[in-house]
Amino acid sequence: MxxxxxxxxxxxxxxxxxxxxxxxxxxxxxxxxxxxxxxxxxxxxxxxxxxxxxxxxxxxxxxxxxxxxxxxxxxxxxxxxxxxxxxxxxxxxxxEDKQYREQRLTITNDRQVNPNQEDLERIRGESAQMSTAFSSWSEPEEPVTFFNVPTVGITSSSFGFRRFFNDQPRNPHSGMDIAADEGTPIYAPAAGIIVDTGNYFFNGNTIILDHGYGLITLYCHMNEIDVEVGRQVEAGEQIGKVGQTGRVTGPHLHWSVNLNKVRVDPALFID
Ligand SMILES: [Zn+2]
Incomplete structure (x- = not known):
């Protein structure tokens, strides 16, 4: 043994x-x-x-x-x-201590800042579904510890920014925003299994990708989703396209990295 x-x-x-x-x-x-x-x-x-x-x-x-x-x-x-x-x-x-920058954004659709009762019910259901996906655990033979950048564009917002929407304080930014033209391909930054896809209130068209051992990535605001739940993807495989669905100020990819069920700074995983 x-x-x-x-x-x-x-x-x-x-x-x-x-x-x-x-x-x-x-x-x-x-x-x-x-x-x-x-x-x-x-x-x-x-x-x-x-x-x-x-x-x-x-x-x-x-x-x-x-x-x-x-x-x-x-x-x-x-x-x-x-x-x-x-x-x-x-x-x-x-x-160690780290002070994150402040970021102020203007959202024209006020319901995306102050959701109504119906929206709140939808948001609760979606957040439960995503939280189940973030609880995934798989054990691939080749552990993933590092990523390629999932799309070509400009980093328009970084992880941890203290955010204000229409001057109202909201949760800190939980990922990295990469601004790119609508339709720009998004590639799997490493191998993994698709554990969730959906159209969500804040996140728009969304994919959750499980890389193993509690390392899970999230892709939001896509205009197109090219994969289905259960699919094993390889590094570099196209999984969707950049869009502006959900709460956005323009087309971009919101990319989050989860480790042991904690959102962490994606910049630590790329060159
Ligand atoms: Zn974002």
Whole structure:
């Protein structure tokens, strides 16, 4: 059994040699890359009760942990929990402060800023459906730890911006906006499985793509969706086209990255 496990680890390690990891950025909304080799063997890793991405490479075991935007900075910003056969080990994650910029946007359709009762019911249902998709967990043989940019355009808004719509405070920006002409192709930034598609109130035409081990990406405001739920896509495969469906001020791709059920900064996963 142990030999089998060792073989498997060697196999994973051979596959992932020199594989690029996300940038270590232990801030609210960032990603902490933590060497946990000294705590091996452990059979489960979690952060805020959600399973954590554990990556094996060249004899080193690394936890890739998404830190929520509402994390309080400090020497113990969060705690990684590792389950060993004879008990749990808790690893403190120091978190540094980060001040995100403010962004003010004008939306002409007021219902997209102040939804009515009917809209609110729709939004609740959609948010439950998306939250189920974000709970997906798959374990591909080749772990994805890095992305290609999913479309060609200009970054028009970054992750974490403190947002005001028509001068009213709303949730911080949960992804990266790439402005491009309507119809510009959107490509899978890495291999994965399509776990949700739909037309949502705020997000417009949307795809959710599961890359494995809790790493899940979201594509919004598309004019066209080219894939269906359950489809395995390869890196570089076209999944849709840029549009301006949902709450937008112009055509763009809103791209979010989720890790252990936390929205993190997509910029940490690309060159
Ligand atoms: Zn956006």
């Amino acid at each position: 142990l030999q089998k496990l060792a073989c498997l680890l060697l196999f994973i390690s051979a596959l992932s040699q020199a594989q690029q990891l996300p940038e270590h950025s232990p801030v609210p909304g960032g990603v902490a890359i933590i060497d946990v080799t000294e705590y091996m063997p452990f059979y489960e890793a979690s952060f805020n009760d959600n399973p954590v991405f554990i990556f094996e490479s060249e004899g080193k075991t690394t936890a890739i942990v998404g830190l929520p935007l509402n994390t309080s900075p400090g020497s113990v910003g969060g705690t990684l929990r590792l389950k060993q056969t004879n008990g749990d080990v808790f690893v403190a994650i120091p978190v």
